[in-house]
Amino acid sequence: MSGDDQEILTAIIETLGAVTQNKVPVTASTVLRQDLNLDSLAEMDLLMALEDKFDVSISINHLPEIETVGDLAAMIAKMKEG
Amino acid sequence: MGLFDKFAPLLKEYEQVTAAGHNPFKVNVGKVVSPTEAVVNGRPTIMAGTNNYLGLTFDPTCIDAAVDALRREGTGTTGSRVANGSYEEHRRLEQELADFFGRRSAMVFSTGHHANLGILSTLAGPHDHLVIDADSHASIYDGCKLSSAQVTRFRHNNPEDLDKRLARLARQPGEKIVVVEGIYSMLGDRAPLKEIVEVAKRHGAYVVVDEAHSLGVLGRHGRGLAEEAEVEDQVDFIVGTFSKSLGAVGGFIVSNHPEFDVLRVACRTYKFTASLPPSVMASVSAALGVLRKKPELRLRLKANSTLLYDGMRRLGYQVGPEVSPVVAVHLPNLEVAVRFWNMLLESGIYVNLAPSHATPNGVSLLRCSVCAAHSREQLERILDVFQAIGTELGLLEEPRLAVAQ
Numbered sequence: 001m002s003g004d005d006q007e008i009l010t011a012i013i014e015t016l017g018a019v020t021q022n023k024v025p026v027t028a029s030t031v032l033r034q035d036l037n038l039d040s041l042a043e044m045d046l047l048m049a050l051e052d053k054f055d056v057s058i059s060i061n062h063l064p065e066i067e068t069v070g071d072l073a074a075m076i077a078k079m080k081e082g
Numbered sequence: 083m084g085l086f087d088k089f090a091p092l093l094k095e096y097e098q099v100t101a102a103g104h105n106p107f108k109v110n111v112g113k114v115v116s117p118t119e120a121v122v123n124g125r126p127t128i129m130a131g132t133n134n135y136l137g138l139t140f141d142p143t144c145i146d147a148a149v150d151a152l153r154r155e156g157t158g159t160t161g162s163r164v165a166n167g168s169y170e171e172h173r174r175l176e177q178e179l180a181d182f183f184g185r186r187s188a189m190v191f192s193t194g195h196h197a198n199l200g201i202l203s204t205l206a207g208p209h210d211h212l213v214i215d216a217d218s219h220a221s222i223y224d225g226c227k228l229s230s231a232q233v234t235r236f237r238h239n240n241p242e243d244l245d246k247r248l249a250r251l252a253r254q255p256g257e258k259i260v261v262v263e264g265i266y267s268m269l270g271d272r273a274p275l276k277e278i279v280e281v282a283k284r285h286g287a288y289v290v291v292d293e294a295h296s297l298g299v300l301g302r303h304g305r306g307l308a309e310e311a312e313v314e315d316q317v318d319f320i321v322g323t324f325s326k327s328l329g330a331v332g333g334f335i336v337s338n339h340p341e342f343d344v345l346r347v348a349c350r351t352y353k354f355t356a357s358l359p360p361s362v363m364a365s366v367s368a369a370l371g372v373l374r375k376k377p378e379l380r381l382r383l384k385a386n387s388t389l390l391y392d393g394m395r396r397l398g399y400q401v402g403p404e405v406s407p408v409v410a411v412h413l414p415n416l417e418v419a420v421r422f423w424n425m426l427l428e429s430g431i432y433v434n435l436a437p438s439h440a441t442p443n444g445v446s447l448l449r450c451s452v453c454a455a456h457s458r459e460q461l462e463r464i465l466d467v468f469q470a471i472g473t474e475l476g477l478l479e480e481p482r483l484a485v486a487q
């Protein structure tokens with residue numbers, strides 16, 4: 001993992017902390033739906049917050065491909081490269 | 083893992099909702115008496131959750147037109163228009179809709195849900211972008227899901243947020259299509275359409291407005307929010323439904339786009355489902371005529387909406403942000419909402435229970451919809467019962483009650 005990716009991951013975990021009130025430890029392998037109980041609306045809202053944080057656009061039609069926090073970080077990294 | 087295991091969380095919520103008494107999702111309407119009254123679970127009930135905004139479901143001209151068409155052309159078309167052809171009613175209704183909206187073309191669908199699925203999934207190709215309000219109706223989300231386009235949400239009713247997102251998307255190729263609603267179905271708030279259109283056009287985006295809840299409700303002629311906001315010439319496509327103010331079933335799209343008609347052969351929800359029966363279209367045509375001839379219905383609806391909305395506020399309830407025929411009473415949680423809903427039903431009042439997963443920001447709502455045909459007595463009865471139950475459940479503060487009296 002590059003430093004940039006690590007930075008993205010840290011930022012996602014930070015954002016998720018607000019959503020989960022830090023009750024659940026979050027790592028790259030955390031599964032958004034099962035481990036964090038995010039429903040589809042919560043997932044979309046998370047995506048929206050991250051779009052703003054990283055100044056990127058990520059289609060909600062990508063959500064079915066995103067299972068873990070790591071997947072999400074990889075997606076953002078890809079979008080940032082443009 | 084069994085096929086149905088994935089539904090466990092849904093089932094749990096469903097059980098929580100139904101355990102308290104009647105099932106809000108399976109109410110037995112025994113006899114429909116009028117646009118505002120029915121016999122529910124054996125009890126005469128005031129209907130205040132039907133979206134029957136103008137009360138046209140029992141309008142004699144609509145019923146006569148439907149019966150006449152039923153006798154002349156039979157019970158159904160038994161297929162899509164592409165396969166079985168267009169009846170006189172299809173052509174007439176489309177012409178009337180185009181006339182009413184002052185647009186070149188209209189296309190009728192079997193439901194409003196199908197109209198949204200159709201236009202969003204067909205217009206937007208893989209490199210295009212659908213940019214939708216975050217609080218959009220399920221049919222808009224479904225249309226996005228069915229499309230191969232990139233889908234971006236913007237914060238509800240927030241033109242600055244839309245601006246920011248369209249600016250980001252400017253770096254990407256493809257057309258941009260902004261989608262909003264006239265009146266949002268859960269909280270009854272209107273889109274700031276003038277500002278949204280200004281932002282969209284500045285970025286060269288197309289605009290789609292779903293006027294499902296605003297047709298026949300807003301605008302001097304009842305054409306909806308685009309008319310009220312005076313931006314009709316900048317709205318590229320208007321989507322609507324016959325299932326609310328027009329008292330029937332079906333959906334439509336109107337547009338001025340010269341190539342619009344190609345959608346008839348491109349749109350799968352138009353091509354691959356049976357078209358509306360002639361009787362339904364005849365009643366919709368008649369309802370459109372009533373809507374045009376009787377602006378007083380709209381004024382009555384407005385007066386009734388104000389009475390219920392202000393009344394709820396005076397009682398001390400938190401309601402949606404503005405007066406509208408959708409009066410959304412906020413309750414602290416699902417459990418209280420379910421209990422309240424059951425008590426209403428037992429007092430002979432039907433409204434919609436909107437559980438938190440179906441509403442913006444996860445609030446639990448008792449969603450009332452107002453009808454032009456509601457009498458003052460009916461609306462006052464609804465308020466009295468809301469006051470009595472709210473007091474019994476300890477939801478209303480005493481000082482506010484004093485003000486209400």
Ligand SMILES: Cc1ncc(COP(=O)(O)O)c(C=O)c1O
Nearest residue numbers: 193194195219267294323325332
């Ligand atoms: C905003 C909105 N769009 C579309 C629809 C779908 O309309 P229909 O009932 O004709 O499928 C509805 C109604 O539920 C709605 O609220």
